[in-house]
Amino acid sequence: MRRLTLRQFRVFEAVARHLSFSRAAEELHLSQPAVSMQVRGIEVILGLPLTEQLGKKIFLTEAGREVLHASQAITARLDDLQANLVQLRSMDSGQLNIAVTTTVSAVATGILARFRGEHPKVAIHLDVSNRESVLGQLAANRIDLAIMGQVPDGLGLEAIRFMDNPLVVIAPPGHPLVRKKRIAVRDLASESFLVREAGSGTRGAMERFFAARGLEIRSSMEMSSNEAIKQAVQAGLGLGILSLQTLEMEQALKRLAVLAVEGFPIMRHWYIVHRADKRLSPLAQAFKDFVLGPDSLG
Numbered sequence: 001m002r003r004l005t006l007r008q009f010r011v012f013e014a015v016a017r018h019l020s021f022s023r024a025a026e027e028l029h030l031s032q033p034a035v036s037m038q039v040r041g042i043e044v045i046l047g048l049p050l051t052e053q054l055g056k057k058i059f060l061t062e063a064g065r066e067v068l069h070a071s072q073a074i075t076a077r078l079d080d081l082q083a084n085l086v087q088l089r090s091m092d093s094g095q096l097n098i099a100v101t102t103t104v105s106a107v108a109t110g111i112l113a114r115f116r117g118e119h120p121k122v123a124i125h126l127d128v129s130n131r132e133s134v135l136g137q138l139a140a141n142r143i144d145l146a147i148m149g150q151v152p153d154g155l156g157l158e159a160i161r162f163m164d165n166p167l168v169v170i171a172p173p174g175h176p177l178v179r180k181k182r183i184a185v186r187d188l189a190s191e192s193f194l195v196r197e198a199g200s201g202t203r204g205a206m207e208r209f210f211a212a213r214g215l216e217i218r219s220s221m222e223m224s225s226n227e228a229i230k231q232a233v234q235a236g237l238g239l240g241i242l243s244l245q246t247l248e249m250e251q252a253l254k255r256l257a258v259l260a261v262e263g264f265p266i267m268r269h270w271y272i273v274h275r276a277d278k279r280l281s282p283l284a285q286a287f288k289d290f291v292l293g294p295d296s297l298g
Ligand code: PGA
Pocket: 101, 102, 103, 104, 129, 130, 131, 132, 148, 149, 150, 196, 199, 200, 201, 202, 203, 268
């Protein structure tokens, strides 16, 4: 079966609006026979006339009114589409979908605040979860970009490093190890630790560090939040290993101490990540450039 074309709809819509083939031809910069041919094309496919001429006047038949109705809906839909695409192309509106790992969230919100200062109309959707969850969102193509620790090879991800992320051992200020200037890693074997949940990048780095030294660490409790770990360490429930970036306030207020353990800090890094096959929207590209540029860290 032959199909109706957009061009036929457009031409017929002009004829129906003007109720005149010649004025439609003028508006569309076509010859009158070309206009008649397009309308005739629809009539052949439908097997019904769309117009009738009574005297000098043209009227729409019932089929003509139906086709006009459909043409107007299609034209409106195309206009909407065009307007939406213009918006998608523009950088000052539109939505940015980002996921960041828990540990980098404070750094990431600072970057987002500075970015938003330059693009105040942008809507930002930020998901904060652990490393495994962020990797899952990249795999499912649910986000434009992620900020997280090093990503595994072979997942088709492009990752660019932009900042250091040192992990340190923390203790409550009164802990006996706080006074020691050099602590051997094996001295930690008798301590118990508060650790992040499985799936956390911090937890993975900590496990690799001790496994590489043949040491097994006792964990007294598992928690899915850095804040909870800090509070538990302050309360004397054990030691913790966290990113130095999450400890600014506790260090300033001397609520927690960083221990001088050899091999520490474990130096990790933050990356801006997206699927290698993803065509970034101009907005997402602008955010990526901003993160890698000189103004992102204030
Ligand atoms: P997480 O983040 O420990 O909050 O998962 C760290 C990372 O991505 O390495």
